[in-house]
Amino acid sequence: MGWHNKVLRVNLTAGTCTPEPLNAEWAQQYLGQRGLATKYLVEEVDPKVDPLAPENKIIFATGPLTGTAASTGGRYSVITKGALTGAIACSNSGGYFGAELKMAGWDMIICEGRAAKPVYLFIEDGRAELLPADGLWGKSVWEVDEIIHRTHQDPLIRISAIGRAGEEGVMYAGVVNDLHRAAGRSGVGTVMGSKNLKAIAVRGTAGVRVKDPARFMQAAAAAKEVLAGNAVTGQGLPKYGTQVLMNVINEVGALPTRNHRDVQFEGAGHISGEAMHEPRPSDGKPNLVTNQACFGCTIACGRISRIDQKHYTVVNRPEYWSASGGLEYEAAWALGAATGVDDLEALTYANFLCNEQGFDPISFGATVGAAMELYDMGVITDAETGGLRLVFGSAEVLTTLAELTGRGEGFGREIGLGSKRLCEKYGHPELSMSVNGQEFPAYDSRGIQGMGLTYATSNRGACHLRSYTVSSEILGIPEKTDPLASEGKAGLVKAFQDATAAVDSSGLCLFTTFAWTLGDIAPQLDAACEGEWSVDRLLETGERIWNMERQFNLAAGFTAKDDTLPKRLLTEPAKTGPAKGKVNELPKMLPEYYQLRGWDAEGVPTGETLSRLGL
Amino acid sequence: MLRSLHIEPRKCTGCLQCEMACSYENEGVFNPARSRIKVFNFHEEGRMVPYTCTQCAEAWCLHACPVEAIVVNHATGAKEVLDSRCVGCKVCTIACPFGTVNYQQATGKVIKCDLCGGDPACAKACPTQAITYVDADWTGYDRMRAWASRTDAQPAAGTPA
Numbered sequence: 001m002g003w004h005n006k007v008l009r010v011n012l013t014a015g016t017c018t019p020e021p022l023n024a025e026w027a028q029q030y031l032g033q034r035g036l037a038t039k040y041l042v043e044e045v046d047p048k049v050d051p052l053a054p055e056n057k058i059i060f061a062t063g064p065l066t067g068t069a070a071s072t073g074g075r076y077s078v079i080t081k082g083a084l085t086g087a088i089a090c091s092n093s094g095g096y097f098g099a100e101l102k103m104a105g106w107d108m109i110i111c112e113g114r115a116a117k118p119v120y121l122f123i124e125d126g127r128a129e130l131l132p133a134d135g136l137w138g139k140s141v142w143e144v145d146e147i148i149h150r151t152h153q154d155p156l157i158r159i160s161a162i163g164r165a166g167e168e169g170v171m172y173a174g175v176v177n178d179l180h181r182a183a184g185r186s187g188v189g190t191v192m193g194s195k196n197l198k199a200i201a202v203r204g205t206a207g208v209r210v211k212d213p214a215r216f217m218q219a220a221a222a223a224k225e226v227l228a229g230n231a232v233t234g235q236g237l238p239k240y241g242t243q244v245l246m247n248v249i250n251e252v253g254a255l256p257t258r259n260h261r262d263v264q265f266e267g268a269g270h271i272s273g274e275a276m277h278e279p280r281p282s283d284g285k286p287n288l289v290t291n292q293a294c295f296g297c298t299i300a301c302g303r304i305s306r307i308d309q310k311h312y313t314v315v316n317r318p319e320y321w322s323a324s325g326g327l328e329y330e331a332a333w334a335l336g337a338a339t340g341v342d343d344l345e346a347l348t349y350a351n352f353l354c355n356e357q358g359f360d361p362i363s364f365g366a367t368v369g370a371a372m373e374l375y376d377m378g379v380i381t382d383a384e385t386g387g388l389r390l391v392f393g394s395a396e397v398l399t400t401l402a403e404l405t406g407r408g409e410g411f412g413r414e415i416g417l418g419s420k421r422l423c424e425k426y427g428h429p430e431l432s433m434s435v436n437g438q439e440f441p442a443y444d445s446r447g448i449q450g451m452g453l454t455y456a457t458s459n460r461g462a463c464h465l466r467s468y469t470v471s472s473e474i475l476g477i478p479e480k481t482d483p484l485a486s487e488g489k490a491g492l493v494k495a496f497q498d499a500t501a502a503v504d505s506s507g508l509c510l511f512t513t514f515a516w517t518l519g520d521i522a523p524q525l526d527a528a529c530e531g532e533w534s535v536d537r538l539l540e541t542g543e544r545i546w547n548m549e550r551q552f553n554l555a556a557g558f559t560a561k562d563d564t565l566p567k568r569l570l571t572e573p574a575k576t577g578p579a580k581g582k583v584n585e586l587p588k589m590l591p592e593y594y595q596l597r598g599w600d601a602e603g604v605p606t607g608e609t610l611s612r613l614g615l
Numbered sequence: 616m617l618r619s620l621h622i623e624p625r626k627c628t629g630c631l632q633c634e635m636a637c638s639y640e641n642e643g644v645f646n647p648a649r650s651r652i653k654v655f656n657f658h659e660e661g662r663m664v665p666y667t668c669t670q671c672a673e674a675w676c677l678h679a680c681p682v683e684a685i686v687v688n689h690a691t692g693a694k695e696v697l698d699s700r701c702v703g704c705k706v707c708t709i710a711c712p713f714g715t716v717n718y719q720q721a722t723g724k725v726i727k728c729d730l731c732g733g734d735p736a737c738a739k740a741c742p743t744q745a746i747t748y749v750d751a752d753w754t755g756y757d758r759m760r761a762w763a764s765r766t767d768a769q770p771a772a773g774t775p776a
Contacts, residue, residue: 068645069635069740096631103646156648179658207638207646217639228742238628289661293630298742300628304661323661 001211002064002529003027004105008128010121012195013054013113017121017128022107027064028531029614031538034090035505035545037061037079037108041088042548044110047555051081051187052169052194054114060101060160060200061109063507064529067102067208067295070220071227072509074099074295076183083187083194084171084363084418085437085461086556088549091174091188092465092504093160094294094302095181097202100158104204115196120148120161123202133198140164140356140406141176148201157203163358166193168408170416172363172439180325180355181294181302186438186460189358216527223512223520224298230515232475237301237511238291242329243273245442245470250337252474252483253577254447256440257337258392259369260433260566263444263574267342271332275344282308287344289323299511303327305348313349313399325355330464333442334365335402339372340392350402357406363418366439368401370419370431379426385411430567435462436558445569445586447579448473450481450489453589456563457493459549465510467496477514484578486585490592498542505545544613547597547605551615560603563590617692617751620728620735622665626745629656629663636740640731649719651728652737652746665746667737668715668728670694676727679710685727692751693730701725 005022023040030036037059049055058080065073076098082089101109104125111121118133136144141163148159160177166189173189174182183189210216227233236244249255250268257265269275276288285306293300305326307314314320327335327347331354335347354361368390374380375390382389388411390397404412414422419432419439433440438461445452450469458466469492473483481492499518503510506525518535525533564570569584594601598609605615634650642649652667674694677685684700685707687693696716703723707716716727728735730748738748749756 069632069639071632071742103648205646205648207642207644207649209644213639213643224742291628292661292663293628295631296635297628297630298632300630300743306661322659324658 001209002068003107004102004206006106008106008109008123010109010111010128010130011113012111012115012119012130012197015115015130017130019126024530029541030545031064031502031505031541032107033061033063033066033075033077033505033507034079034092035501035541037077038088038090038545038549038552040108040110041079041081042552045081047081047552048557049081051083051086051191054195056081056191057110057112058188058191058195058197059108059110062098062102062107063505064525066507067099068210068220068507068528069217069296070508070524070528071224071298072294072296072512073507074297075507075509076101077504078175078183078188080188080191081556082460083173083190085186087186087436087460087558088552089186089188089460090504091183091185092510093175093177093181093183094297094509095158095178096295097158097160097177097181098507099295100202100204102204102208103206104202105206109200111195111197114194118196118198120199120201121197122152123200125204125206136198137167138164141358142179142356144199145179148199152201154203157201159199159201161199161358162189162192163356163406164408165357165359165406165416166190168416169193170359170405170408171418171421172360174358174360176355176358182355182358182360184360185362185463210528211530212527216524219523219527223516223524226520227298227512227515232477232514233299233512234515237299237514240273240276241291241301241303243276243303243327243332245329246272246332247274248474249443252447253574253579254444254483255333255337256433256442256444258340259338259366259373259431260440260444260568261373262576263447263579264577265337265340265342267340268337270342271327271336271344271347273329276303276305276326280308282310287348288326294509297509299509301511307348307352308345311345311349312396313346320349320352324352327351330441331361331365334362334439335398336365337442338365338369339398341395341398342393343395346395346399350399353402353406359406359416362441363439364402364405364415366433367415367417367419367422368398370423370433371415373431374423374426374428379428384414433566433568435565436562438462443470444574444579445565445584446574446582447577448483449486449585449589450483450492452565452569452584452586453489453493453593454496456565456586456590457497457593459546459553465500467493467500468510469493469496471496471514475514478517484582486588490589490596493589493593494596497546498539500542501545502538502542505541540613544615547609547613547615550605554604563603618733618748619670619751619754620667620730620738621747621749621754623745624662624664626743627654627663627665628743629654630742632740632742633665633737633746636736640736641726649726651726665737666715668694669713670728670730675710675712676707676716679706681706688729688732691730691733694727695729696725696727698722698724
């Protein structure tokens with residue numbers, strides 16, 4: 001229960017769709033979604049495989065609570081070896097697609113091989129088939145959504161797809177479902193594109209059952225009360241979305257600006273959550289139309305925005321006048337502060353394009369920021385850019401590059417490489433603000449020390465969603481720690497990493513943990529699916545998942561040398577704000593972290609650690 | 616006193632908790648495909664709208680049914696389908712002007728909202744009070760009250776704003 005015990009294996013080379021039983025034993029050890037699908041991947045894929053080779057696999061996985069009435073119980077993850085990083089990749093998304101897959105009677109889809117010609121996977125309850133995608137290839141996510149609904153004459157189908165970015169080999173292409181929810185990071189869409197798999201369309205009517213319905217409904221109701229009564233999940237997130245953070249992070253001097261040259265952005269107020277509520281001078285309407293929930297979510301942090309029709313980006317282009325997915329904090333930061341652009345409408349337009357063509361706004365914006373620095377230094381010139389003047393703060397450059405990158409054209413092809421490959425190509429690898437090829441999100445680790453360790457040790461390259469110590473260091477959840485101190489952060493990072501790996505394997509949204517502890521989550525899982533699920537067991541499962549991911553990366557060729565940060569963050573002090581004069585103190589935190597993890601000095605899990613975790 | 620489901624689309628976030636609660640209450644399964652209430656997402660406008668049976672006083676479905684399988688529950692005012700009588704002819708689905716009676720392939724019967732016998736699960740599950748269960752004669756109460764609160768907020772004649 002909680003599970004259908006049914007996995008769909010899709011062999012794209014052979015063109016077959018075959019059901020098989022879920023490995024119930026693994027589900028007890030790895031829970032679901034991130035943990036369970038990663039277990040399948042490490043068992044079936046050589047860690048050294050080229051991410052874009054047919055031998056790589058891409059898994060779409062739900063958790064045991066996906067499709068239940070648990071608040072936020074609609075998540076799914078895309079697991080593969082990442083195109084951008086060459087490391088284990090697991091990108092999580094909301095919307096309605098994950099729940100629909102579960103409603104159709106499937107826990108997971110494993111896609112392997114490569115189709116000879118573009119195809120899409122169509123699932124109607126127990127029936128699954130690969131259909132030709134000739135009419136879809138070359139189309140955007142939004143066009144694909146419209147065409148599939150029309151072709152099958154069914155408005156209730158839910159669709160997850162790649163846009164042109166995933167076809168054109170943009171290294172950070174994402175998988176986008178329900179028009180504007182995305183498994184955005186690490187290039188999971190690039191892998192999907194390499195397999196000639198354009199989309200997965202699902203219609204499900206089978207439904208989802210849980211082990212002990214009465215106990216589950218009680219646990220879920222109690223947990224919903226906690227979310228409603230919490231200031232962050234009950235008020236801040238519904239009103240401002242994650243964008244509630246823009247002004248906060250700027251104030252604490254941890255808003256990376258212009259490729260991390262600065263830690264505060266003078267334009268932050270113009271691109272903040274508050275600004276999205278302000279009526280525009282041009283048309284008197286705010287950028288924000290409404291908030292929206294994903295499946296089952298009682299928080300509803302999603303932003304739905306509308307671009308000013310008179311803005312230069314959309315004049316006489318009514319196709320961009322409709323409401324669609326608006327700016328979340330990470331996207332607003334990357335498209336804005338990282339590039340020095342403070343035009344809210346331009347950022348919204350660039351964000352629309354990221355959804356429309358399926359590419360990650362974090363990596364895109366950060367890569368544009370790196371290119372702007374290289375242009376500022378005279379390393380990239382007009383000759384390379386085709387005359388585009390890549391100056392920091394230019395909204396026109398940002399939106400033009402978003403158009404070009406999404407279509408794989410012109411200088412957009414260079415931006416599509418990601419900052420690591422771009423900066424290496426131009427002889428300045430140190431200017432890529434990334435770890436293991438993946439660009440930083442919106443927190444400068446000089447001003448929030450724990451995030452430096454978070455980034456350096458993240459199993460999927462730089463990422464805030466592997467251990468969001470911002471919660472503790474800035475927001476005081478579950479308890480306040482000093483963001484400028486590195487002492488004690490090793491333990492904090494480990495605790496967040498293990499708990500997060502469990503949440504990501506449950507079918508729930510990580511944002512619940514602003515209010516929930518594992519003590520709120522365990523009773524819901526325990527009532528929904530087989531196994532005695534306690535807080536301790538969830539933490540142990542999270543630690544097991546973390547070490548399994550680490551083992552995959554080590555086998556792929558990563559070493560302790562890769563657990564580091566760009567020179568800038570370790571040697572160039574923050575210029576302003578509360579963190580003025582600080583660098584990130586990673587060397588002080590890392591050895592303690594290895595020790596707490598039960599890893600040797602080379603960052604390799606000891607035999608004792610592995611056997612304790614049953615690995 | 617009869618109560619009505621009162622829907623305020625402006626408050627709906629599209630979370631579908633109402634659909635889950637409905638299918639669980641009536642079918643014992645989480646399954647929007649078996650829900651008697653449905654949330655429509657007009658995504659181009661950023662509008663989510665829950666919609667279900669309004670329990671017409673002169674119900675088209677009830678009058679159209681050839682086997683008298685749709686009956687009035689006088690305690691709640693709900694028009695309820697009697698599964699033991701329903702023959703799945705679907706005439707009621709044609710008669711209903713609003714589309715809120717629907718056939719179920721799985722059972723060969725029709726389903727519609729029955730107000731859960733007077734304690735509708737959708738209203739209890741809605742996290743934003745977009746769906747409430749209120750005095751049937753006063754579904755306009757909150758809206759009247761909101762406008763009423765503005766009538767004496769205007770500046771009196773002769774005083775500056």
